[in-house]
Amino acid sequence: MGHENTNWGQSVAGVVIRENKVLLARHTYGGGSGKLIIPGGYVDFGESPQDALKREFMEETGVEVEAKNIVGIRFNMHDWYVVFRGEYISGEARSDNDENSEVLWVDVEEALTREDVPELTKKMIESAVADNEGLVYKDYVANTKHAPYSLYCI
DSSP states (O other): OOOOEEEEEEEEEEEOOOOOOEEEEOOSGGGGOEEEEEEEEEETTTOOOOHHHHHEEEEEESEEEEEEEEEEEESSOOOEEEEEEEEEOOOOOOSSSOOOOOEEEEEEHHHHTTTTHHHHHHHHHHHHHHHOOOOOOOEOOOSSOOOOOOOEEE
């Protein structure tokens, strides 16, 4: 797949929990190589973060998800990273044999103690299971040429 449409400044990930297990993928490259992380990736130009999450999950794990509330946002000088609580819709977890070497459902408590799960993934899992709603989607219509907008707030 080409990367000419990739917006390298915007990325998303999702924490999907089903039957008290979180979906994790063993990364195959970069600083996360060999680590179990929450799936995600870059947003394409013209794509909403929610649609990017759906696409990335399907490509990387074979699982269909729907983006729900936002459980974390990370900013730095070069980009932003938004983490959604994702809802499992359908599909059997499988590796893409490219960006990950395995995809598995891991008990939430186990994921929070494993050494092969990085701290950022642990923090996002903790945020997703916390007793709060996080930032939730609100209907919003803007009167500008830059619509559509997505609004998440408390």
